[in-house]
Amino acid sequence: MLKAFHFPRSLWVVFAGTFVNRFGGFAIEFLVFYMLARGYTVVQTGAAASAYGIGSIGAAALGGYLADRLGRRNTIVLSMFSSAATMLALSQVTPLPLIVALVALAGLTTELYRPASSALIADLVGTQQRVSAFAFYRLSINLGVTAGAAVAGVIASRSFFLLFVGDASTSVVFGLLALFALPAHTSKYTIQQHKDHAPGGSIWSDYGFLLFLLAGTVLAFVYLQQLSTLAIQVKALGLSSAVYGLLISLNGLAVVFLELPISSITQRFSKQRMIAVGFLLIALGFGLTGVASTVPLLAFTVILWTLGEMVQGPIAAAYVADLSPAHLRGRYQGASGMTWSIGLILAPLLGTILYSWNPTLFWPLCGLLAGMAAVLVLLIKRRAQPSPLQPVQLRSEEGDPSLPTTSPHPS
Structure with missing residues (x-):
């Protein structure tokens, strides 16, 4: 089982950044309490909350496109920094139309990183490690949400504004981690896979x-x-x-x-x-x-x-x-x-x-x-499974070229 968790350094950066981001991603979760406390009706609050889901649909489509066009790292960085700015703006507005618009924008910017992170995980490990890698990724999300919810309740009892500041701050932390610790380019393994497919x-x-x-x-x-x-x-x-x-x-x-x-x-x-x-x-x-x-x-x-x-x-x-x-x-x-x-x-x-x-x-x-x-x-219809090749090391953009690669053998 331990071999299954022998991941490249970049993957641990994704896990750590995801945990930090989800730990602080509590502003939207407390949006209902925030709006009701400021005197908005239940219907108005519901309309604003539903806007996040609409934004997240756009994030799934746009995030996937940007991950393939701009690159995984750049998309994550764009998502995190724009999410931080959106959260700070949302904490300052009072007109309902602006709140709804910014909540929809928050759904777009906050969720924009997900396709890029998932694609990067697939880039960095071979087929035999992907289940373990995605399980660890999901663990990072669940641990962050679970721990963050407990802390957010305490913060909300003191200041809703601090919720937005905390959310924005953790997004910036993940953005900086991605900017300085993730590879600018995909692995040679992924490049070879690209050559093996038709360009269309x-x-x-x-x-x-x-x-x-x-x-x-x-x-x-x-x-x-x-x-x-x-x-x-x-x-x-x-x-x-x-x-x-x-x-x-x-x-x-x-x-x-x-x-x-x-x-x-x-x-x-x-x-x-x-x-x-x-x-x-x-x-x-x-x-x-x-x-x-x-x-x-x-x-x-x-x-x-x-x-x-x-x-x-x-x-x-x-x-x-x-x-x-x-x-x-x-x-x-x-x-x-x-x-x-x-x-x-x-x-x-x-x-x-x-x-x-x-x-x-x-x-x-x-x-x-x-x-x-x-x-x-x-x-x-079942397809022929890709060969369980071992991903080779990343280019020098990632840093130390001597980092261990993943094992080609099943756990």
């Missing part, structure tokens, strides 16, 4: 990947019910909001402590099949939510769909990296991320409508949809 090509001509995007969007709609209709279901059972908070924290704790060991096992099997297994576990977990009438039963359903998340999450990111030509890798990662942005908009909107229509049938419907997504993944 497009996501729209990759029908297998388009099918995967459809499956991912459906899965995101189901999985993100945890942020809306699950809370309604808990309340309908006569349980408190504290119970809902405990259920969500159960998910976070499990991911932090269990995803890496689980990934070390799942990476040994077919990526397509493991993604389908993860989707099916999510289908089972949400499908059984409607019959879970006690806290232990609800906790059991959370464990099921959390297990599904841990099985498919890192593998899905690695699978997208394997599917993509090197010169389109950023756009492939951006398109994959867009499925979650779309899900973030559709899940609360369409989910609450369907739940209100028939709460009894809603959860089996979620299970059916996620199960269908699993079938779609299995229907994708």
Whole structure:
């Protein structure tokens, strides 16, 4: 297992920068409390909060394009510095239209780095290490969010302005790390991959990947019910909001402590099949939510769909990296991320409508949809897997040419 974590230095920079950025990325999470405290109505607050999701959709598309055109490092730097400026501006404005516009811009700038980071991870390691690398990347995000939320609550009780300053500061830290510690160019391994592909090509001509995007969007709609209709279901059972908070924290704790060991096992099997297994576990977990009438039963359903998340999450990111030509890798990662942005908009909107229509049938419907997504993944025609070549060292732009390279052998 240790061999699986023998990553290049640049990858640890990405992990560290991501942790710092997510640790301080709490201004938007507390936006609702911030606006309500300043006298805005619930409807106005909701409109402003939804603008972030709209911006994140644009970030997935534009971030992928910039990652391929400007480079991974430059896109991350642009994202972090522009995000910092946006957060500081957002802390100073009061007219509602300006707040909505800046929240949308925050969604664009803050999330712009994600496709570039994912593409850089795929650049720096070979196929046999990608699952482990993406699992570590997800751990950096989850640890940052978990630790940051606790600190943000204390800061918010004293000053909302400090939340925005803290958010901007951590973005600047990641931007500086990227500027001075990440390679200006991709690895020779990636350059060779680029030569092995035709200079043309497009996501729209990759029908297998388009099918995967459809499956991912459906899965995101189901999985993100945890942020809306699950809370309604808990309340309908006569349980408190504290119970809902405990259920969500159960998910976070499990991911932090269990995803890496689980990934070390799942990476040994077919990526397509493991993604389908993860989707099916999510289908089972949400499908059984409607019959879970006690806290232990609800906790059991959370464990099921959390297990599904841990099985498919890192593998899905690695699978997208394997599917993509090197010169389109950023756009492939951006398109994959867009499925979650779309899900973030559709899940609360369409989910609450369907739940209100028939709460009894809603959860089996979620299970059916996620199960269908699993079938779609299995229907994708398998491609010849790229050879598990060892990535060679980066060019001198990264620094020390004697840094160890990744192992070509599986863990």
